[in-house]
Amino acid sequence: MDSIKKEKPKAAAHRNGKAKQLRAFLILIVLTAIAFIAIGTDIISTNTAIPLILVLAGIQVFVQLYTFMHLDEKRERAFPAMFMIAGLSLGLIFVLGMWYWQG
Numbered sequence: 001m002d003s004i005k006k007e008k009p010k011a012a013a014h015r016n017g018k019a020k021q022l023r024a025f026l027i028l029i030v031l032t033a034i035a036f037i038a039i040g041t042d043i044i045s046t047n048t049a050i051p052l053i054l055v056l057a058g059i060q061v062f063v064q065l066y067t068f069m070h071l072d073e074k075r076e077r078a079f080p081a082m083f084m085i086a087g088l089s090l091g092l093i094f095v096l097g098m099w100y101w102q103g
Contacts, residue, residue, distance in 0.1 A: 024067035
């Protein structure tokens with residue numbers, strides 16, 4: 001009887017996790033559609049398009065990190081953060097190197 005009671009919260013958490021990922025996926029699809037529609041139909045000027053795309057991309061990065069990288073979970077935050085910092089550092093080194101090489 002105890003094992004049945006213990007499994008129910010796990011199943012509910014699993015269902016909530018799937019629903020959360022589905023909501024995040026739908027948000028990402030809507031943000032992508034907004035970007036494609038705004039650029040494809042020439043609704044906005046080029047001067048406005050670049051900031052809009054950057055803002056939408058920033059929102060997408062945040063949603064992906066929060067949902068799919070499980071940064072909202074309390075346990076073991078150091079490991080994913082370590083990889084993100086390493087990736088950002090390597091990206092920064094690459095961008096600065098390319099900038100230096102061009103100049």
